[in-house]
Amino acid sequence: MGDTDEDKIWVLQSRDGNPAAFEALIRTHQRMIHSLTFRMTGSMADAEDLAQEIFIRAYRQLDSYQGKAKFSSWLYRIAINTCLNWRQRETRREQVHANWAESNDALRSEPESPTGEDALGGEVQAALMKLPAKQRAAIVLTIYDGHNHAKAAQILGCSETTVSWRVFAARRKLKRLLSAKGGRHE
Amino acid sequence: MNDFELEKKLKAARVPVRDEDYWESFPRLVSARLRAAPAGRPMVERHWLPRLAWGGGIAFACLVIGFAIGHWHGRMEKNDPYALLQNGKVLHEVLTLFPNRVRAIIQDEHGIQLVLSDQADLPASTPIFVHICDGKQCSSLVTFSGQELEIAGQKVTILSDAQGGVIVMGNRFVWSSNQPVVAQTGLRIEARTLKSVTL
Numbered sequence: 001m002g003d004t005d006e007d008k009i010w011v012l013q014s015r016d017g018n019p020a021a022f023e024a025l026i027r028t029h030q031r032m033i034h035s036l037t038f039r040m041t042g043s044m045a046d047a048e049d050l051a052q053e054i055f056i057r058a059y060r061q062l063d064s065y066q067g068k069a070k071f072s073s074w075l076y077r078i079a080i081n082t083c084l085n086w087r088q089r090e091t092r093r094e095q096v097h098a099n100w101a102e103s104n105d106a107l108r109s110e111p112e113s114p115t116g117e118d119a120l121g122g123e124v125q126a127a128l129m130k131l132p133a134k135q136r137a138a139i140v141l142t143i144y145d146g147h148n149h150a151k152a153a154q155i156l157g158c159s160e161t162t163v164s165w166r167v168f169a170a171r172r173k174l175k176r177l178l179s180a181k182g183g184r185h186e
Numbered sequence: 187m188n189d190f191e192l193e194k195k196l197k198a199a200r201v202p203v204r205d206e207d208y209w210e211s212f213p214r215l216v217s218a219r220l221r222a223a224p225a226g227r228p229m230v231e232r233h234w235l236p237r238l239a240w241g242g243g244i245a246f247a248c249l250v251i252g253f254a255i256g257h258w259h260g261r262m263e264k265n266d267p268y269a270l271l272q273n274g275k276v277l278h279e280v281l282t283l284f285p286n287r288v289r290a291i292i293q294d295e296h297g298i299q300l301v302l303s304d305q306a307d308l309p310a311s312t313p314i315f316v317h318i319c320d321g322k323q324c325s326s327l328v329t330f331s332g333q334e335l336e337i338a339g340q341k342v343t344i345l346s347d348a349q350g351g352v353i354v355m356g357n358r359f360v361w362s363s364n365q366p367v368v369a370q371t372g373l374r375i376e377a378r379t380l381k382s383v384t385l
Contacts, residue, residue, distance in 0.1 A: 024213075
């Protein structure tokens, strides 16, 4: 997660209402945020929507960024919380959508493939999506983004022990899912 | 599959690639949404009214529960001071009133307090009863696996395993129902899952 002094300058300019400065911040961090949102949602479309929401939230909370931490860390924390909240909203929506889809066969579309690309990617993403959101976040933070448990705990706002437990539980489940014969997207 | 093989497999799964046009247009898309949205900065202070309403509602509900629990407590205290926390009916009613929000019900020398999560994000699981004494004070609570709480002056994390065992972890100790001894801390701990309480 890179960070530069330029970030802080762009933050100051964004606060002064310079849209180009905020676009520069987005340009710097958009790939990191998209990776996170894709890992957390398993969908390209949802990842894009969430990424937009994250940057909009960040813009509206810019005044709370004090410049002590890296901007990327501050943004990452907003991102992970937005992803976790999204899961709660989605869980509520899923039941409504399922009911609606059942009564509208003609309008039902094929479910979106998690990656639309390679089989391994799909299998892994399907397994990630079977984890509880907080365990998935712990895996994304520690394995994909390389944070140690202490840093992950700081970002998630919980104790290091809790992160360790979530990672342990997630690994155990992922091993079972990915080792199983035919453990592809169900 | 070992940890190394798992990590290798996870890391081999790449995020799908988007073309350069997407990355070029994405910042402008966000900017356009920001211009279109009437809200400005900061966002933090704009939602005080619903929060106040929620806060008031929760405070009132806690007050009602406090009275109800106090009434129960008065009747049952003579027998077992912590019987209330193990009473399935009371627990069930509290958990039903705040679905997926109850982090813990704690009983200590100050009385009973309900610890709620800001959002309904706690998965349903078997409640765990924990009793901790440090020689000076004792506290009891009902909570759920994964919760981190301050109890009897100790910051502890409560976990349960698939076999119904309970693990209590503090900064300087780990207690397990399979090995119920806490060396050198002077703490006395009892813990068990309350399997009779179902949601």
